[in-house]
Structures are given as structure tokens and as C-alpha cells.
Amino acid sequence: xxxxxxxxxxxxxxxxxxxxxxxxxxxxxxxxxxxxxxxxxxxxxxxxxxxxxxxxxxxxxxxxxxxxxxxxxxxxxxxxxxxxxxxxxxxxxxxxxxxxxxxxxxxxxxxxxxxxxxxxxxxxxxxxxxxxxxxxxxxxxxxxxxxxxxxxxxxxxxxxxxxxxxxxxxxxxxxxxxxxxxxxxxxxxxxxxxxxxxxxxxxxxxxxxxxxxxxxxxxxxxxxxxx
Amino acid sequence: xxxxxxxxxxxxxxxxxxxxxxxxxxxxxxxxxxxxxxxxxxxxxxxxx
Numbered sequence: 001x002x003x004x005x006x007x008x009x010x011x012x013x014x015x016x017x018x019x020x021x022x023x024x025x026x027x028x029x030x031x032x033x034x035x036x037x038x039x040x041x042x043x044x045x046x047x048x049x050x051x052x053x054x055x056x057x058x059x060x061x062x063x064x065x066x067x068x069x070x071x072x073x074x075x076x077x078x079x080x081x082x083x084x085x086x087x088x089x090x091x092x093x094x095x096x097x098x099x100x101x102x103x104x105x106x107x108x109x110x111x112x113x114x115x116x117x118x119x120x121x122x123x124x125x126x127x128x129x130x131x132x133x134x135x136x137x138x139x140x141x142x143x144x145x146x147x148x149x150x151x152x153x154x155x156x157x158x159x160x161x162x163x164x165x166x167x168x169x170x171x172x173x174x175x176x177x178x179x180x181x182x183x184x185x186x187x188x189x190x191x192x193x194x195x196x197x198x199x200x201x202x203x204x205x206x207x208x209x210x211x212x213x214x215x216x217x218x219x220x221x222x223x224x225x226x227x
Numbered sequence: 228x229x230x231x232x233x234x235x236x237x238x239x240x241x242x243x244x245x246x247x248x249x250x251x252x253x254x255x256x257x258x259x260x261x262x263x264x265x266x267x268x269x270x271x272x273x274x275x276x
Binding site for chain 1: 229230231232234235237238239241245246249253256257260263267270271274
């Protein structure tokens with residue numbers, strides 16, 4: 001078990017590298033170009049990146065709950081790192097989505113699209129998390145305030161996800177309906193591999209950042225002990 | 228390269244650049260931590276010697 005924990009980061013990094021390479025190969029050499037044209041290839045990165053951002057925020061909220069509920073040591077730091085990762089993937093969602101919108105609809109951004117605006121609201125809400133966190137002195141109070149804020153934000157995730165399905169008029173494509181994925185088998189398989197790649201990348205970056213933060217904290221402790 | 232191809236390439240490039248920038252930030256931090264560990268080792272040696 002110890003060996004597994006010790007080697008988790010290199011294993012995750014290797015798995016992320018392999019999965020991303022496989023996903024790119026599948027996107028360009030296996031998945032067919034559909035009637036929307038080549039721009040549809042952006043879907044295989046844009047949607048998994050967006051779902052991974054939701055996973056980052058959701059994981060951050062779960063850790064925040066563990067901090068408030070069980071007082072689990074380290075849960076506050078884990079929540080912070082997960083939300084930070086969610087912000088990185090959220091920014092990538094907005095950038096890749098904007099590029100796709102430009103080539104597909106002829107606009108970088110459309111304020112009339114609920115899905116876009118709600119994702120932006122979610123992104124800005126969690127961006128403000130860092131303003132709150134760093135405006136309070138480190139300690140129990142900061143951890144509790146951050147955790148409560150992280151938990152409030154999680155409510156926006158299902159709203160953001162469901163927005164496109166509730167909207168009456170939209171141009172944002174819907175890939176998944178109640179009847180299942182609206183794509184061929186090879187496209188769906190490529191999407192799944194791509195999503196697995198993004199989730200593994202998130203896990204690797206999460207553990208990498210967490211290891212750095214923990215090492216930083218231990219060094220600070222050591223410095224204080226030696227002072 | 229068509230306009231469509233350029234946008235697809237840009238979307239994928241954005242993700243790679245973000246990961247590379249992230250690795251750059253982490254490696255900078257790692258270098259700082261390595262330096263700090265070195266300083267602490269020197270301090271312990273001084274205290275003992």
C-alpha cells in the first residue's frame with residue numbers, strides 16, 4: 001500500500017501522458033469527420049475539459065464538506081488545490097469553447113447562450129474563492145470560510161450542466177440527451193478515451209500541486225523549529 | 228492550412244501550452260524548495276559544528 005501511495009504521482013503522470021497521446025491519435029486517425037466538418041474535432045477536447053473542470057470543482061466541494069463535517073486534517077488544502085485545478089480546466093474550457101464558437105458560429109462569445117453564461121458565472125464564482133481565501137489570515141477561520149464558499153458553488157454545477165437542456169432556443173450543440181449520446185460508436189469511444197485522459201491529467205496535476213504545497217508547509221515548520 | 232484547420236490546431240495548442248506553463252511554474256517552485264532544503268541543511272550543519 002505504501003509503495004502504491006509513493007508511486008501514485010509518477011504512475012498518474014505516465015497514465016495521463018499515454019492516455020492523452022492515445023486520445024489525440026484516436027481523434028485524428030480513428031474518429032470520422034462528421035457533417036459539421038473538421039471543427040467538430042474540438043469537441044473531443046472541449047467537452048472532456050469542461051466535464052473535468054466540473055470534477056475539479058466537485059472534488060473541491062467534497063473535500064470542503066469533509067473539512068466542515070469531519071474536520072479531516074488536510075481537507076482544506078485538498079479542497080483549495082482541487083478548486084485551483086478546476087479553475088485551470090475552466091479557463092481552458094472557455095478558451096477552447098471560444099475558438100470553436102468562432103469557427104462554428106462566427107462569434108467568439110454569445111451572451112444569449114445560457115450554457116456559456118452559466119459556465120462563466122461558475123468560473124467567476126470559483127475565481128472569487130481565491131480572493132476570499134487570501135483576504136483572510138491563515139488558520140481555522142480561513143479554512144471554514146473557504147469550505148462554506150466552495151460548498152455554495154457546487155450548486156451551480158448541475159445548473160450549468162442542465163442549462164442547455166432547459167433552454168428553449170439555443171445554438172450550442174447537445175451531444176448527450178435522454179436518448180443517449182448523439183454520435184457514432186467510434187466517436188463516443190474517442191470521447192470516452194479523451195475524457196479519461198483529461199481526468200487522469202487532472203488527478204496527476206492535483207497530486208503534483210498537493211505534494212508541492214505539503215512540502216512547502218513542512219519546510220516552513222522545519223525552518224521555524226530551527227530558528 | 229485552411230481556416231478551420233487553424234482553429235482546430237489553436238484549440239489543441241491552447242491546452243498544451245497551458246500544461247507546459249503549469250509545468251514551468253511547478254518546476255520553478257521545485258527549484259525554490261530545493262534551494263530552501265539546501266539552506267536548512269547548511270543551517271543544521273552550522274548548529275552542530
